[in-house]
Amino acid sequence: MLSVAAAVFCAPREDPVSTYRENKFLEEEYALAKAPGFYFLFDLKNKRIELKSKGIVLRTWEPQRVRFWGSPVPFRALVLTRKTALTLPQRRVIKPGEEETAPKPQVKPGEFELEALEVKDMPRVFTLELEDGTTISVVGKEKVPKKVWSFLKWHIGMPLKTLMLHQKKRTMSLIQISFDDPKDGQALYWALTEGIKGLVWFPNG
């Protein structure tokens, strides 16, 4: 009797806010999961981006650095409307009669160049624009001169931009992520197609 009472008394009480947040998250994800196609979840707290379908995780990315600025992203399914980069990958147009699968001479021992669109042709630095105006900027691993520029841009440029937008009664939302291995960023560009829906959230804030 005593042990039951102790167990009840000592049982961890669920935090109503966390429960409510979990509920909102489950509702939003379920709406995405029951629809056909893929969707993404961007967990800002745990620095994790998941590509999912029907609740199944297909691929996970864990950017080494995530920072954000501006107005919070609304907690609802958002469409990835556009992917932009300085140099976009180009498809090769085959000339009929040309041998297509013949690999070019080896560039390194064991490697050969193909005339095809591959992950390595994807940009390393790019932006993903969401329907509400949120920008997810993927930046490469930076070396010292670029790091300084990036620091100034973030700590001086962004506040000034915020101030200017504030004057015009406008807002901005920016999420910046970077990967130590640029291949991860390229794979993200490859996997997230325009039109995909997703959720950006901050669990148990």
Added chain:
Amino acid sequence: MSAKRSVPFGVGLACVAVLLAVGYGHILGFRDLSGWRKNIHEAPGQADLAKIQAANAALKKKFEKLGSKGVYIVIDTGANRFYLKKGAEIVRQGLVSTGSGDILPDPSGRRQWVFDTPRGEYAVTSKVENPYWVKPDWAFIEEGEPIPKNKDDRVVGGELGDYALGFGNGYFLHGTLYTRLLGRNVTHGCVRIGDEDLKFLFKSASIGTKIYIY
């Protein structure tokens, strides 16, 4: 004030103005930042907690029903890898070749083909042993050959390996003669798999097995 003194004074004043602006911008930014952690706003009253807990449990059950019951196949067209999974467990994985992304225009100008492996959720719709390939128009156009009028002239044996798993619209997971190209984007949209992996997949998958391609 002399001109000599007014220049540094002006520069100093500008610097102070920029610093103030940056400072104010930071204040505005930090005010917004706190909202990122709370982008789910409202909180329930204690009385609603039990209802919400029940709703969460029900939603989790619904999720369990959504996912694939048995094995399913995942194809990563970027990494050119396949995964045969059951729940979160990887039963088998290996290399594949997927679409090259190239474009082939018909010299007549009336149509063109984009050699992408289609992305999305599919299911195994057919299982064929010792499949033969019925060459489509693009295969002849690509090689600069005339398109045959007789259907029998399109049939080629041995190209697709020992097994093929169809997943709709003429797309298959099949074998390959070009095993050194496994791991690369070289196909016309089908998914090529090595012999042993294909045999395993063929035996593990049944009609209706889900295929997720991204």
